Amino acid sequence: MTDTPTSALPPIAHEELSALSRRAGLVIERLRERVFAPGGRKRLEVTFNVRTAAEMVGRTEKSIREAEADGRLPQPEKDPATGRRLGYSLSDINRMRAVFGTAPHRGPDDPPLVLAVQNFKGGVGKSTVTCHLAQYFALKGYRVCVIDCDSQASTTAVFGFNPDIDVNEEEDTLYPFFRHGGPATLRYALRATCWPGIALIPANLGLYDAEYEFAARMAREPVFLLDRLREGVATIADAFDVVLLDPPPALGMLSLSVLRAANALLIPTPPSNIDFASTAHFLRMLDSTLSELARHGGARDYSFVKILATKMDDQKSAHQAIKRMMDAVFPQDMLAAVLKDSAEIDNAATNLATVYELTGAAARTETHRRCRAYLDAMGREVELLARKTWPSHHKSLRKEGLL
Incomplete structure (x- = not known):
């Protein structure tokens, strides 16, 4: 009788996998202790001098000082040793x-902008774009809501919440809202963040399990599930100018409901080549998916659909060639802005942060200024698209020569 061949490697049992999970969780906790404020809460350390404040507010430095002098604005904090202003926070702005x-x-x-940063492929920069866009809009003074629909919860972590500790899947995520008899509004899930003007609906791994539950219910109640997120966004829309949706990188029920809500x-x-091919497949799937969704819940129109080139490396001839092809194939559909491949974004992400959150010497390098310019260009372009959807802004846009 022939013996069954055996592997030269010992088997990995469930206990070993559990140990790996525990060790990974410990690393995350130590990272939070290192990069977050005392008590485990993230703090925004960014401040602005009076010149930058005047530019952000749209008034002169003199106007700000006069308002401080006559009591309309509080007196700025000053360094006791030098008497110099310590800088203004975003709340001050x-x-x-x-x-x-x-x-x-x-x-x-005006309708709120409900923007889905959507692609069915992972690793294309969805969460990076979502977080930086949210913070760009907040810096400009808009009221922003970020809804993390991805069980990987990268966006949730960047905004300062540990998905495994700070977020309860039964109480804090979208999960209970999709149940019959669940909350009537999404307000229960809104979390204030360290960024003034940005609220977050967080995610965690529980949304992964929810996909299986929702898939089983889809045949029985497709309209309820597909339109539930859209209805939820409508219950909080009065409090926000911009709602950003970060969906999972897969064609599941949550991704479909995001397409309906946006x-x-x-x-x-x-x-x-691989990412462009995936996007081409995504667009074909999007076409057929929207047609199918229209049969169940009615057609859904979009104010705009734009493609953003991300992780662009100008030193790679292949990237340049494919970008030229994208511009030729989608001449009206590409954002003019390009999000370059930048170590600045990667380095910030290592500390669960964004480029907009860097301060001190890290924010004074040429690399930082270049990366910030790419991000600002992306934000300005999306902001202009948003303002074009708001009739109350059209007069100002015409005056600015932008409409």
């Missing part, structure tokens, strides 16, 4: 905008 009436909010009759799409695509 927003207070100035309120006093001077320069907050850029949408009008009461009124605009941004498709991040690295200029590589």
